[in-house]
Amino acid sequence: MSTPLIMFLVFIAITLGITYWASKRSSGSSAYFAAGRRITGWQNGIAVAGDYMSAASFLGIAGIIAFQGYDGFLFSVGWLVAYLTVLLVIAEPLRNAGKYTMADVLAYRLRPRPVRAMAALSTLTVSTFYMIAQMVGAGALVALLLKGSGISYTTAVIGVGILMIVYVVFGGMLATTWVQIIKAILLIAGTVLLSLLVVAHFHFSLAAFFDAIGHVTYHDKGQVVVKDFLQPGLRYKPPYGPLDLISLGLALILGTAGLPHILVRFYTVPDAKTARYSVVWAMVLIGSFYIMTTFLGFGAATIVGRDFIATHGGTNMSAPLLAQSLAGDVFFAFISSIAFATILAVVAGLTISASTSFAHDFWTNVIHRGVERKPGEEVLVARISAFVVGAVAIFIAILLGPTANVAFLVALAFAVAASANLPVIVLSIFWRRFNTAGAVAGLATGLIASIGLILVSPSLMAVDPPTVVGTARHLIQAPAWFPLENPGILSIPLGFLGAFLGTVLSHEPSSQVRFNELLVRSNTGLGAEKAAAH
Amino acid sequence: MDALPQELRRDESSQTEWDRVAASREFKDLMATKRIFIVPAFVFFIVYYFALPILVGYAPAFMSTKVIGNVNLAYLFALSQFFMAWTVAWLYVKAAGNFDRLAKDIIDKAENQRKGA
Numbered sequence: 001m002s003t004p005l006i007m008f009l010v011f012i013a014i015t016l017g018i019t020y021w022a023s024k025r026s027s028g029s030s031a032y033f034a035a036g037r038r039i040t041g042w043q044n045g046i047a048v049a050g051d052y053m054s055a056a057s058f059l060g061i062a063g064i065i066a067f068q069g070y071d072g073f074l075f076s077v078g079w080l081v082a083y084l085t086v087l088l089v090i091a092e093p094l095r096n097a098g099k100y101t102m103a104d105v106l107a108y109r110l111r112p113r114p115v116r117a118m119a120a121l122s123t124l125t126v127s128t129f130y131m132i133a134q135m136v137g138a139g140a141l142v143a144l145l146l147k148g149s150g151i152s153y154t155t156a157v158i159g160v161g162i163l164m165i166v167y168v169v170f171g172g173m174l175a176t177t178w179v180q181i182i183k184a185i186l187l188i189a190g191t192v193l194l195s196l197l198v199v200a201h202f203h204f205s206l207a208a209f210f211d212a213i214g215h216v217t218y219h220d221k222g223q224v225v226v227k228d229f230l231q232p233g234l235r236y237k238p239p240y241g242p243l244d245l246i247s248l249g250l251a252l253i254l255g256t257a258g259l260p261h262i263l264v265r266f267y268t269v270p271d272a273k274t275a276r277y278s279v280v281w282a283m284v285l286i287g288s289f290y291i292m293t294t295f296l297g298f299g300a301a302t303i304v305g306r307d308f309i310a311t312h313g314g315t316n317m318s319a320p321l322l323a324q325s326l327a328g329d330v331f332f333a334f335i336s337s338i339a340f341a342t343i344l345a346v347v348a349g350l351t352i353s354a355s356t357s358f359a360h361d362f363w364t365n366v367i368h369r370g371v372e373r374k375p376g377e378e379v380l381v382a383r384i385s386a387f388v389v390g391a392v393a394i395f396i397a398i399l400l401g402p403t404a405n406v407a408f409l410v411a412l413a414f415a416v417a418a419s420a421n422l423p424v425i426v427l428s429i430f431w432r433r434f435n436t437a438g439a440v441a442g443l444a445t446g447l448i449a450s451i452g453l454i455l456v457s458p459s460l461m462a463v464d465p466p467t468v469v470g471t472a473r474h475l476i477q478a479p480a481w482f483p484l485e486n487p488g489i490l491s492i493p494l495g496f497l498g499a500f501l502g503t504v505l506s507h508e509p510s511s512q513v514r515f516n517e518l519l520v521r522s523n524t525g526l527g528a529e530k531a532a533a534h
Numbered sequence: 535m536d537a538l539p540q541e542l543r544r545d546e547s548s549q550t551e552w553d554r555v556a557a558s559r560e561f562k563d564l565m566a567t568k569r570i571f572i573v574p575a576f577v578f579f580i581v582y583y584f585a586l587p588i589l590v591g592y593a594p595a596f597m598s599t600k601v602i603g604n605v606n607l608a609y610l611f612a613l614s615q616f617f618m619a620w621t622v623a624w625l626y627v628k629a630a631g632n633f634d635r636l637a638k639d640i641i642d643k644a645e646n647q648r649k650g651a
Contacts, residue, residue, distance in 0.1 A: 070608055074587065077615045081583045084619055087626060088572050207603050214604040231598050232590040232608045242591025249587045253580070276630060280623050287616045516556035523564060524637040526555070526644055 007337035022175035032172035036532035039268040045281020050180030051349040063315030065297020069229030076290035078252035092272040093522035109514035118443040120361040127354035133409035135397035138343040145336040161394035183345035198299035218306035251488030255414035258421030261353035270531035355386035419495035420446030435511040441502025446495030453487030
């Protein structure tokens with residue numbers, strides 16, 4: 001058996017053990033959906049970091065920096081700074097006013113059924129798209145990492161899918177939290193080790209490292225090219241590059257605070273103060289990690305080289321290949337299994353937020369008008385929907401195949417979160433006049449605008465040369481109608497506009513009756529959900 | 535469980551109690567104290583953050599100016615964003631200690647009044 005495979009199996013065994021332990025402790029909705037609200041600040045901080053640092057950050061950013069230099073680092077910056085929105089605006093009011101999902105805050109003073117139905121739709125859209133991107137990535141990656149052990153793309157996708165279903169169905173939020181924590185610690189440890197090895201390679205001289213980044217050499221269309229990789233503009237080129245960069249920034253800064261799988265994490269802690277500390281813990285970890293992505297990316301560019309990476313698995317393999325060239329096959333296996341753990345943990349986090357939203361928002365509150373007919377029904381529905389969500393994601397990921405162009409799915413998740421979710425959460429907490437029609441209009445406009453603009457963006461519309469085949473081809477073979485890859489700069493204002501117009505064009509005095517209650521509760525914690533007793 | 539405030543929430547006629555808290559001087563103080571910190575902090579970090587993509591996008595030549603060895607302005611400014619974010623977060627945590635104290639007074643007062651009634 002190959003070393004990577006053994007390391008994967010060890011990780012899987014540990015996480016299944018945790019799931020078994022968690023399943024013995026979870027009973028009741030609060031335990032299943034929110035880990036009994038007894039996760040501590042630092043634990044939740046690490047878990048938020050674990051939920052957030054996806055394969056896109058570990059493998060994706062390292063790859064973009066290795067191939068396009070400085071511009072890739074801008075993703076890292078946006079992904080951290082975004083947490084200031086979470087910290088200053090969202091985390092504490094959400095914890096104080098809600099119970100299990102983001103829709104709890106909307107339904108507090110608005111008419112619950114329409115807003116929960118729309119919020120559940122937007123949560124499921126964000127989570128499912130994000131998850132499919134992760135699964136396609138996971139399948140391609142695992143197949144590549146375990147090349148020679150006979151594991152194909154399809155087997156890998158099914159394996160990842162089954163594991164995440166097991167974690168979520170049996171272990172609930174408690175098991176998911178501990179999977180995130182272990183994964184985050186492994187990921188940080190691996191990144192620190194890899195960064196140290198990069199610096200050691202340059203004899204611990206940062207000056208030598210940065211000098212090497214100044215003249216990265218590779219072949220492009222048969223020509224030898226030497227470029228300064230610290231120079232901006234290698235990825236985002238005029239005429240639309242700068243605008244796309246700003247649009248991406250908007251989607252990251254406002255989208256993170258609307259990602260359902262991040263928001264649900266703040267319900268797992270005892271109170272708003274702990275939620276605040278967990279954001280700070282997460283920021284320390286996420287920030288340190290993202291600074292180190294430059295060592296990984298620039299290290300891969302200077303030590304491994306673009307040419308070698310391009311012929312040995314492509315951009316996403318930059319970090320594992322760097323590990324291999326610095327410390328050999330065992331370290332390669334270690335870094336690869338961390339990448340695998342990363343994907344697994346993120347997928348589990350997405351599954352639990354999607355199934356919680358379906359069970360709590362849609363089943364209990366929309367269909368059964370807030371009444372749980374039998375004890376345990378809500379948890380049962382969540383378990384079944386986790387199974388269904390997992391099965392659907394496996395099916396679509398296999399259908400798309402390993403070469404599918406899926407990067408736009410993650411961009412879409414952030415754009416929908418920023419354009420649909422964030423405006424209505426913010427307005428329901430801060431704007432007294434806001435009402436049900438505004439919330440439904442805001443969610444619908446944000447959802448339609450971001451999906452619509454991505455459909456006609458260069459991510460899905462382009463004319464491919466005939467050499468590009470299968471699912472790697474763009475969906476629509478025509479020049480793009482919308483010039484930016486990220487729709488945020490247009491779809492976010494549209495989401496706010498929809499919410500505003502829906503509100504001012506309708507009349508609903510009842511939505512203002514409980515505004516004071518929401519205002520007091522979200523700002524002081526009076527009446528907030530408490531942690532479960534021992 | 536949180537027997538008292540839950541009761542307060544379910545009871546339709548007690549809506550006035552929330553209104554009374556919302557109208558109290560203590561609550562207005564809390565909101566003002568929060569606003570004084572959060573609004574400027576939010577505006578500051580948005581301006582500081584978007585200066586990066588705008589400068590990098592529209593003034594790449596200027597941002598490529600080398601500062602120390604091969605390290606240029608673009609890299610240092612991007613790196614500074616991390617320290618900016620950590621500093622704002624740290625200042626917020628310090629300020630939030632004050633919010634917690636004010637909020638606790640409001641909760642205690644509301645619960646005492648409830649008991650007294």
